[in-house]
Amino acid sequence: MSFKAEHELHTRRFGRNLGVALTLVAFIVIVFGLTVAKVTSGDMSLPTVGTEQN
Amino acid sequence: MSDASINASTLRDDEASFGDYFALLKPRVMSLVVFTALVGLVAAPVSVNPFIAFCAILFIAIGGGASGALNMWWDADIDAVMKRTRKRPIPAGKVGSEEAMQIGLALSAMSCVMLALATNIFAGAFLAFTIFFYVVIYTMWLKRLTPQNIVIGGAAGAFPPVIGWIAATGSMTVEPWLMFALTFMWTPPHFWALALFMRSDYDDAGVPMLTVTHGRRATRLHILAYTALLAIFAIGAAFTDIGGPVYLTVAVVLNALFLRGAWQISRRDEAASETDNFKVERSFFKLSLLYLFLHFGAILVEAVLKPYGLGGW
Known part of the structure; x- marks a missing residue:
């Protein structure tokens, strides 16, 4: 089978690789966004130290 | 590589x-x-x-x-x-x-x-x-x-x-389980209508759908029975915390149409269905998709309106 530079298979594989890349980028954005949302909404605030214990 | x-x-x-x-x-x-x-x-x-x-x-x-x-x-x-x-x-x-x-x-x-x-x-x-x-x-x-x-x-x-x-x-709490029950009771008539007009699919695959094990007549009656139960529940849910006037209106109209479709399905014989290529069964299936979407849409509208004092009772 001859295999030209612009074989349809190249396009399909490029599309698949691009899809995986974009999915990974989207995952990074989501984890970053979640972190920001959690920190700014106070879900991740540290326990306050100030109550005296006997 | x-x-x-x-x-x-x-x-x-x-x-x-x-x-x-x-x-x-x-x-x-x-x-x-x-x-x-x-x-x-x-x-x-x-x-x-x-x-x-x-x-x-x-x-x-x-x-x-x-x-x-x-x-x-x-x-x-x-x-x-x-x-x-x-x-x-x-x-x-x-x-x-x-x-x-x-x-x-x-x-x-x-x-x-x-x-x-x-x-x-x-x-x-x-x-x-x-x-x-x-x-x-x-x-x-x-x-x-x-x-x-x-x-x-x-x-x-x-x-x-x-x-x-x-x-x-x-x-x-109880509210999400009301939504659960709506989808749960909607599923059987939805899939049994599909099984009626997909005909031999489940037979060929050996999946024991009701059409295969109990026959197509029994399936038609099951669709009617489940649709009647679903209608009672779906309209009843209008008077709970997830319901309201918008939901009630949607539920009454859709359940009337759904019951009508189920009744027609239960009255049909196979010859009539084959003559028009399962027209009634197909339209019942399409209506079932709209049915669920609009019921949940109405619950969503009630929830969105609630903060403005408009949703719910």
């Missing part, structure tokens, strides 16, 4: 594209999961950060998709036989069944962990239970064992609004 090393023996015309992997996640089922989970989340009486809400819906959808991939892995043999499912990525030879299983397991784990981190552990655990229920209880166990497969398996598709509610509140 680069593409330059590819030789003729490694070339496959049917090699999967990204879309084939996406198709493993059953996008159409995912759209139902997204919508019902969104309604469950919005109807919950707490405010959720919009980005966290978006992530919660996304991970519930991915969890639903992952269970779809696992379903396709397990059911690859019967999917290849049925006309309706023959073109799915595994029977079409685009994606290997082992690959589908690995994708399904990886996405299941990722979605449950991420949902737990984004919202709360209860929601993540409930998503894990839903995936387990759909894949193990329904797909592996009941689907090929009992004609009640659709009735019990319908629970898996009914869990998303409950997960959405738990993601928002971190607790469980």
Whole structure:
């Protein structure tokens, strides 16, 4: 089978690789966004130290 | 290894594209999961950060998709036989069944962990239970064992609004279970109508659908019985916390139409159905899609209007 530079298979594989890349980028954005949302909404605030214990 | 090393023996015309992997996640089922989970989340009486809400819906959808991939892995043999499912990525030879299983397991784990981190552990655990229920209880166990497969398996598709509610509140009350019951009771007439006009599909695959085990006449009567029960429940839900005037109006109109369709189906014989190529059964199936969408849409409207003093009673 001859295999030209612009074989349809190249396009399909490029599309698949691009899809995986974009999915990974989207995952990074989501984890970053979640972190920001959690920190700014106070879900991740540290326990306050100030109550005296006997 | 680069593409330059590819030789003729490694070339496959049917090699999967990204879309084939996406198709493993059953996008159409995912759209139902997204919508019902969104309604469950919005109807919950707490405010959720919009980005966290978006992530919660996304991970519930991915969890639903992952269970779809696992379903396709397990059911690859019967999917290849049925006309309706023959073109799915595994029977079409685009994606290997082992690959589908690995994708399904990886996405299941990722979605449950991420949902737990984004919202709360209860929601993540409930998503894990839903995936387990759909894949193990329904797909592996009941689907090929009992004609009640659709009735019990319908629970898996009914869990998303409950997960959405738990993601928002971190607790469980009766309201999300009303939404659960709506989808749960809607599933049997929806699938039995499909089984009526897909005719030999389930026969050929050896899946014990009601049409195969109890006959088509009994299936028609079952559709009517379940639709009547669904109507009582769906209209009754209008007078609970998730209901209101908008929901009541939608429920009365849709249930009248749905009951009319079920009645017509129950009165038809096979000869009449074959003459018009199952016109009534097909339109009942289409109406069932609209039925669920509009009921949940009405619950969503009631929930959105509530803060302005307009939704609910």
